[in-house]
Amino acid sequence: MTAPTLRPGGRSARVQESIHTAVRELLEEQDRASVTVPQIAARAGVTPSTIYRRWGDLAALLADVAMARLQPETESTNTGSLPGDLRAWAEQYLDEMNSEPGRGMLRDVQASLKPAYCATIIGGQLQAILNRYPDQPNPGVDRLINLIAAPIVFRILFAEAPLEVEELHRLIDIALNQ
Amino acid sequence: MTAPTLRPGGRSARVQESIHTAVRELLEEQDRASVTVPQIAARAGVTPSTIYRRWGDLAALLADVAMARLQPETESTNTGSLPGDLRAWAEQYLDEMNSEPGRGMLRDVQASLKPAYCATIIGGQLQAILNRYPDQPNPGVDRLINLIAAPIVFRILFAEAPLEVEELHRLIDIALNQ
Incomplete structure (x- = not known):
């Protein structure tokens, strides 16, 4: 039998993940303004001082969780066509951002130290879609972000x-037909 | 000699204007985070309780001032052409929003009770421009806001x-050529 490998980085990552999970769960269960650090700590099985030591305050922790949530867990849908892929991505993005957690996330990201990371992440997702169709003309990631x-x-x-979905589709058509 | 007409609404409006002016001046002189209600009251020549009674707290007052600032003081430039007017409006809007007071304003408006008023005001400004050219086809105010x-x-x-000014001009061309 082999002893499980223990790495400090691994433990630290697990603590962070349990705290992030606790925040996500609490944000789903109760009003954002009522979430507290002791509550998160209790849920995550750590002491409040662990959270204060690592993040400084609740706003920084919420911003960090919001940032992590910006990273999609799965690749965006491959429909077989560039307009189709962009529609699928954009409709999902609209749904997510327009939800209560999404709106909270937009606030938290702005309060974080690197809100610009937002456009970087979106740009990466859109570039991944464009890369599926290397032979097709495309307007570039920046134009897609703008439109x-x-x-x-x-x-x-x-x-x-x-934004209405119909107008969203029109904007995608406009972006692709320039 | 006629006694000056005293209306409660007039006095109330003057008090509000002096408080708004005090906020605007202080925001230009010092860091936003360091502005306090007693400071504003002293500058405006009112008591802090006047401010608390009318706005509740500092955040609400800042949001109210931000809203008032969204209303432009002058009509936007009439260049004689629709693309020219839109460029003039958009370049000024970019400059204002990208300034330190502009960024503070975007934060304050989001914290206010009616951030949606923002699109209404912008829509009104853009509609006023479109109204100058009734015979020209135009994409409508909503599309202009989106693009x-x-x-x-x-x-x-x-x-x-x-946003770079060059891309801003391209987006205006795209909006007008749909």
């Missing part, structure tokens, strides 16, 4: 109603 | 660098 991601987020933050 | 205002704000909040 697809920006209106989705802007309308969630600053308008009465979210 | 011009949204990328400006999204990149300020979530990207490494603001």
Whole structure:
């Protein structure tokens, strides 16, 4: 029998993961404003000081969790066509950002030290889609961010109603036909 | 000699204006995080309780001032052409939002009770421009918001660098050529 390999990095990563999981669970169960560090610590099985030592305060921890959530767990849908893939990605992005956790995430990311990471992550996802169709002309990642991601987020933050799916499809067509 | 007309609404409006002015001045002079209600009250010549009674707290007052600042003081430049007017409007909007007071304003508006007022105000400004050219085909205010205002704000909040003016001009061309 081999003893399990214990690495400090591994333990540290597991502690972080249990704290992130506790935050995600609590955010689903209760109002964001009522979540506290002692509550998270109890759920994660650590002491509050572990959290304060690593993140400093609750806002920083929430921002860190929000950042981690920006990273999608799975590759975006491959529909077999560039417009189809962009529609699938954009519809999912609209759904996620327009949800209560998504809106909370947009707030937390802005409060974090590196909100610009947001465009980097989105850019990576869109580039991965473009890479599936190397022979097709495309407008580039920056244009796609400007025409697809920006209106989705802007309308969630600053308008009465979210972007409608019909307009989202039109914007994708506009982006691809330039 | 006629006694000056005293209306409660007039006095109330003057008090509000002096408080707004005090906030605007203080935000130009010092770091936003260091501005306090007693400081604003002293500058405006009112008691702190006047501010607390009317706005509740500092965040609500800052949000209210931010909202008021969204309303432009002057009509946007009339260049004689629709693309020219949109460029003038968009370049000014980019400049203002990308400034330190502009970024603070975007934060304050989100913290306010009616951030959606933001798109309404922008829509009104863009509609006023479209109204100057009733005989020209145009994409409508919503499309202009999606293609011009949204990328400006999204990149300020979530990207490494603001939108470049060249890309802004391209987006205006795209919006007008649909």
